[in-house]
Amino acid sequence: MKVVKLLASVIVITAFISCKNSSQETQTDKNASTTEISIPFEKHTLDNGLTVLFHEDKSDPVVAVALTAHVGSAREKEGKTGFAHLFEHLLFLESENLGKGGLDAMSARIGGAGANGSTSRDVTNYYQTVPKDALEKMIWAEADKLGYFINTVTDPVLEKEKQVVKNEKRQSVDNNAYGHESYVVGKNLYPEGHPYNWQVIGSLEDLQNASLQDVKDFYNDWYTPNNAVLTIAGDFDKDQALKWVEKYFGEIKRGKEVEKTKVALVQLKSNKNLYYEDNFAQTPRLGMNWPTIPNYHKDSYALKILGTYLSNGKKAPLNEVVVEGDQVADQAYAYNYTSELAGQFSIVARAYDGVDLDSVLTSVTKAMALFEKNGMSQNDLDRIKTGEETDFYQGLSSVLGKGFQLTQYQILAGDAGFLTEDVKNMQAVTVEDVKNVYKKYIKGQHYVMTSFVPKGSTALAVTDAQIADVVEEQIVENAEESFDASVTAQYERTPSSFDRTIEPEYGSTPTLAIPEVYREKLSSGITVLGIEDNEVPLVQLQLEIKGGMLLESTDKIGVSGMLADLMNKGTATKTAAELEEAIDQLGASIYVRSNNQSISISASSLSRNYDEVMKLVNEVLLEPRWDKGEFDLIKQQTLSQIQQQKASLRAIAGNQFDKLVYGEDHILAQNNLGTAQSVEEITIDDLKSYYNNYLSPQLASFKVVGDITKVDVNSSLQTLNEKWAKKEVIIPKIAPIEMPISSxxxxxxxxxxxxxxxxxxxxxxxxxxxxxxxxxxxxxxxxxxxxxxxxxxxxxxxxxxxxxxxxxxxxxxxxxxxxxxxxxxxxxxxxxxxxxxxxxxxxxxxxxxxxxxxxxxxxxxxxxxxxxxxxxxxxxxxxxxxxxxxxxxxxxxxxxxxxxxxxxxxxxxxxxxxxxxxxxxxxxxxxxxxxxxxxxxxxxxxxxx
CATH class of the missing domain: 3.30.830.10 (Metalloenzyme, LuxS/M16 peptidase-like)
Structure with missing residues (x-):
């Protein structure tokens, strides 16, 4: 399973969506202003109930195809959980007409972006972006999922895929720090029998007990044309595509009528206080969860903004009190998570090593009291909405993103053209609305609280917490059932009016269009490369400076990483909070980061704000603040990150492999966070020394892509070119890496x-x-x-x-x-x-x-x-x-x-x-x-x- 983030509610002042129904009548919003971007689409409904959405975009010779079934874990029954996610896997394995390997085998030939899927509580997606000449092949293949698949599922196939899914659960849940947290919250936030009481991935026991008939019944109930949406977005001919859709999907039989699930809003009768000893957690984590409302409810917009305001930035109450004031946690954030039938508002705080969660709870309570006292300003609301606008455009930068947005609206809002209403709802949120949803859903309301603590550290849990019921899998040799995946399935073929075993031919071969690149060298030594791209009103850029960890000494690893972090925390004329506010007001992001071989400043912004963003980039690079308080906090957070890596088997493997392949003392063998000892010894003067000696324009390259001209880019670099002092820097040659003599x-x-x-x-x-x-x-x-x-x-x-x-x-x-x-x-x-x-x-x-x-x-x-x-x-x-x-x-x-x-x-x-x-x-x-x-x-x- 690859989780795909479907675009959430958005704010966009000048965008609208036009819709054509199957009779080609164009619907538009009469009140829509002049648009900067539009998402025209056509909607068709086949006789068997299949909904078809088309979005045409000729900017690249590709097309995205997504088949989405309105079935997730919410359609399952207790004791038979994990079926929706299991089918996400099964539908890639084989179908009657594609044969063994199914779409995955075909994808390898047609140059697809990797056929993939995702399952949520409410829907299951199957999607891929392919060269446009493969569109008919994709429509043929997706139709096989819906009408010519289930006969290929046999007991050996089912048994093998059960093992794959169980391995996924071990990887994403059982072997991860805090991996069981969602399970504990789900079981206690939603009452028994509620469709969200169990996890999307299901339980190992339910999966193992699933019979072949159970699986076939589930498929036949939910994988029907009238419970699915086919979305095609990109460079294609709509009339021809509709003929193909009717040919390949048209004779698939309609399923039972699907009624919308109805459940009462969740109401907790009391607070629940639970703890769990986590085998992988290195530090304790506190969670607080309140029941809220479903997708697109009028209050969901204000709740989303509330979560953003509480979490993001220096002035965010959770950061101001929990992280920086009391310094009991290295991260604290809030968010509103909505689904089709219900929602939940959550606050999460990951404490420092050895900090008891009672003190974290006290700190979180203080942060909420601060919000109650001060509320949020109109200025804060405006900057959050501007950020939503940028996020919206970024989500539309690919044809697959556009297709997903239309699909989500069609299934979960009942209208692929819901964008106009969605925008209006977000625009309408007021400061008073945010205050009201806090009072209605959070303040004084019952919640589920979780304390996840390291093994042997139950004393760190919140006082009076009760142990959470979690089923842990035991490691048992030869415990899995055997199967023979090579067995060819024997089945009766589903009849069709034509020979579906014949794979469609390719269309006309698309030519590879190379974007036009401009490049030059500035007098300061900065290399500039750019591409003009006006498909969406955004700009992305990166200023990269070679060096990174290569310029550090092995006894003080971590200097370049901490320098990058500190450069994010204000400039000579702006505190960290003021810098963040200036960035947010522009709907932009600016971030400095370091890796083994470079330090880079990355930024994205609305194109109309590019010049102002570049002024801030100049400040960040040329006028660091050197705030001692921020430095001390960064050091503390870096030490916590090093501790957290001990909880991740993948991080352990990465760090250990580097030491083995490069050699213990090789510079590239080091963890660029540093070690606990090296970080403790680093001073702010070490960061200043690195900055003054190693950040040189001769080692820098500036890459920019977006809705901005070369002339404007060059103009924006004038200050940097003139004021960034040249300095000769020699990057040390690294020692050669020796091949092992033997394994x-x-x-x-x-x-x-x-x-x-x-x-x-x-x-x-x-x-x-x-x-x-x-x-x-x-x-x-x-x-x-x-x-x-x-x-x-x-x-x-x-x-x-x-x-x-x-x-x-x-x-x-x-x-x-x-x-x-x-x-x-x-x-x-x-x-x-x-x-x-x-x-x-x-x-x-x-x-x-x-x-x-x-x-x-x-x-x-x-x-x-x-x-x-x-x-x-x-x-x-x-x-x-x-x-x-x-x-x-x-x-x-x-x-x-x-x-x-x-x-x-x-x-x-x-x-x-x-x-x-x-x-x-x-x-x-x-x-x-x-x-x-x-x-x-x-x-x-x-x-x-």
Whole structure:
């Protein structure tokens, strides 16, 4: 499951949506002002009840197709939970006419963006963006989900996918700090029998007990044309598309009539105070949750603004009191979460190590009292609404985003054209409305409070908390049922008026349109690269300065990261609060961050506010505030982040793998947060020294994409070019990375881990190497192509060992790494490692002409959607600048792929994949998994902790 954030309620002053019904009558808002952006769409309804939405957008040669069923966990029954999410998985596996592998296999050939899905309480989505020549193929494939699928589900198929879903639960819930919090809140906020009482992913017990007939009944009840919406957005011919939709979907039978679920609003009779000892949490966390109202209720808009005001910024009451005043937590925030049938308002505060949650509760109560006393100003309300406008446009920067917005309105608001009303509702929110919803839903109302505390730290829970009931899975060897995923399903085919087994032909091949790039070098040394893009009235930019952690000493790691954090906290003329307010008033974001090899300032804004945003960027860079109080708080928060990483198996694996592949003392082996010891020793003078000595325009590049001209960009850089003093900075050459002489197995113990995190790999070539793109192509069928890759097909689809596994070549101009990563069921750690090693050993020898054909097809066709969004165009500029690529590198890569032969691929595999010279790192439960790993033949595993 990949969670997709459907656009929430939005504020946009000059946008409207026009709608055409199936009789082509255009509906518009007579009161709409001149528009900056519009989302025209057509709505059609087939005789079988299928709702079809079309949005035409010719800006890129791509089309997004989404099939959304109005079924989520809310349509399930107690004791049979997790079915909606299970189907999100099943519908990708096979269908009668696409065959085994279904849409995933086809996606590998057509250059799709990776067929994916998401499940929520209320809906299940299936979606993909593809080159426009594959539209008929996608309509054919999506119709198979709705009318020609369920017969392919057999007992072996069901058993295998149960294991995949259970692995997903282990990865996202059981192996995560605070992972069970949503379960505890759901069980106690919503009464027994309420559709939101259980989690979307369901329970392991319910999934295991699900019979084949249970599953088929659920599908037949809810996966019907009259309970689904098909949305197509992008570059296509609407008349032709409608004919295809009628051809492939038209004869699918209508289902039962679906009535809207009705439930009473939740009312708690008393407060509930619960605690849970969390196996992975390193610090305690407090949660408070109140029942509220559903999507699009008139009060939902004010509640959303309330959550934003309480949380975001220096002046936010939760930040001002809990984080900065009392300093009992490193983060505290509030939000209103609405669904179709109900909503909840939540406050969450993650305490520092050893802080008791009674003190956090006291601090949160003080913050709420501060809000009650002062309320919020009209100025605060206006800046939040302006931010909503920016968020809205960002959500519409891709055809898939536009399609999702229309679909959400159609299903959850009953009208794809609800945008006008949605906008009006958000615009209408007043300061008094925010105050009133606080009084109505929060102040003095009953809530569910949770204390999640580290193991053995129950004394940190809120006083009188009762233990929460959570079912923990036990690690048992050979506990899973066996299955044979290779068994071919035998079934009776669903009749059709034409031969659906024939895959439609491609349409006319789209040409790759390379955005026009301008570039120049300013007198200060700053490199400028830009692309004009006026599809939405936004601008995205990044000012990147090479150096980062590379310019630090290994005994004081963390200086560049803390410097970046401090640069966010005010300027010489503005306090941190004043800087935030200035940014928010423009509906913008400006953020300084650091990584291993650079410090960068990223910004996004409405194009009309670009000049004002650039003035603030100049201040942030040229006039730091050096606020000692802010520095002390950043140090405290950084130490907390280092502590929190101990709760994440993936963070542990990442940090340990770097040390193993680079060597303990290598600069790139360090965690750029630093260590507890190094951070404690860093002073504000260390940050000033780094700033004065290393931030140089000669190391800087400025990349900008958006609704802004080159002339305006150059004008905006004049101050920076003149006032940023040049300085010669030499970035140290890093020590070469040595390839292991032989493979070794390393183990990091996390007792009772339900999954083992695998991180296998070895050094490889830098991103500037002539073969770097070739090895990325090589990796597609190994582990870079999702469901098209051997690792996924064998470990997930064949064995059910994992929810996901990937491999990849990551590189910068100075270093490169080959890495395979996955979370596998704990009791198959050894078996998974053996299988990965086997796949790597045979990959080159077993690479076939079919593998080559599929790889070429994907790599060439997928380039049609390479530069759709502003973010994608900004990444293009980064590639050009960092790796010194030509502007048309995408076209050159197409030619390179076309010329690759089978012999080339086999030689690349032999040269760049070394399973016998590899680091095999496993983070998991030593008591049950460590000893077996000696059977790999690489000697006794080395215990790292």
């Amino acid at each position: 070794k197995v390393y183990f990091y113990d996390v007792p009772n881990a339900k999954q083992s995190i695998l991180s296998f790999g070895h050094p490889s070539i830098p991103s500037t190497h002539q073969d770097f793109y070739k090895v990325e192509v090589l990796n597609y069928r190994l582990g870079g192509g999702g469901f098209a890759s051997q690792l996924t097909q064998q470990l997930r689809e064949g064995k059910g060992y994992t929810y996901g596994i990937r491999s990849g070549y990551s590189g910068s101009p100075i270093a490169g790494i080959f890495n395979i990563s996955s979370g596998v069921r704990s009791n198959v750690t050894y078996e998974s490692t053996v299988l990965v090693r086997e796949i790597l050993t045979n990959y080159g020898a077993n690479f076939t002409e079919e593998d080559l054909e599929i790889t070429k097809s994907y790599m060439i066709k997928s380039s049609a959607r390479a530069f759709e969004s502003q973010g994608a165009k900004l990444r293009m500029l980064s590639n050009i600048e960092e790796d010194q690529l030509p502007v048309d590198y995408a076209l050159q890569r197409q030619k390179e792929v076309k010329n690759l032969s089978l012999e080339n691929m086999k030689n690349l595999a032999q040269e760049y994949i070394h399973p016998e010279q590899m680091i095999y790192l496993i983070v998991g439960d030593k008591a049950t998994q460590f000893d077996k790993l000696e059977k790999l033949g690489f000697g006794k595993p080395i215990l790292l902790n």
